[in-house]
Amino acid sequence: xxxxxxxxxxxxxxxxxxxxxxxxxxxxxxxxxxxxxxxxxxxxxxxxxxxxxxxxxxxxxxxxxxxxxxxxxxxxxxxxxxxxxxxxxxxxxxxxxxxxxxxxxxxxxxxxxxxxxxxxxxxxxxxxxxxxxxxxxxxxxxxx
Numbered sequence: 001x002x003x004x005x006x007x008x009x010x011x012x013x014x015x016x017x018x019x020x021x022x023x024x025x026x027x028x029x030x031x032x033x034x035x036x037x038x039x040x041x042x043x044x045x046x047x048x049x050x051x052x053x054x055x056x057x058x059x060x061x062x063x064x065x066x067x068x069x070x071x072x073x074x075x076x077x078x079x080x081x082x083x084x085x086x087x088x089x090x091x092x093x094x095x096x097x098x099x100x101x102x103x104x105x106x107x108x109x110x111x112x113x114x115x116x117x118x119x120x121x122x123x124x125x126x127x128x129x130x131x132x133x134x135x136x137x138x139x140x141x142x143x144x
Contacts (some may be wrong), residue, residue, distance in 0.1 A: 053078050 056078050059071060114120050 053082060 056074055
């Protein structure tokens with residue numbers, strides 16, 4: 001791949017392009033549930049981390065304490081990290097919901113709503129049908 005724009009343009013004009021970069025590295029093998037125990041360790045670490053977050057947030061702050069600044073920074077860091085993580089989780093949840101096929105649900109709701117005569121009164125669409133008084137717009141617009 002060319003390292004600058006001029007080399008790119010020369011390549012477009014038919015000049016020889018530099019050799020491509022080496023192939024990308026092979027993907028990592030998937031984690032297995034039982035094979036290496038990493039998922040269980042991660043869950044355990046996450047559980048302990050959440051317990052520690054609760055403990056840190058429960059610490060009372062005393063402005064006169066010599067470690068006040070460090071405790072305040074710890075609380076602030078924990079709060080920022082927790083809120084950022086929650087935002088990512090919520091974002092993923094919304095993306096997952098957006099990926100669902102909602103058309104069947106919407107169609108079923110529309111069919112149910114169309115059965116309600118208050119929302120969709122029957123309409124006479126035969127030849128020579130005249131609109132009823134409720135169908136005519138009687139707004140206060142002036143004629144053009």
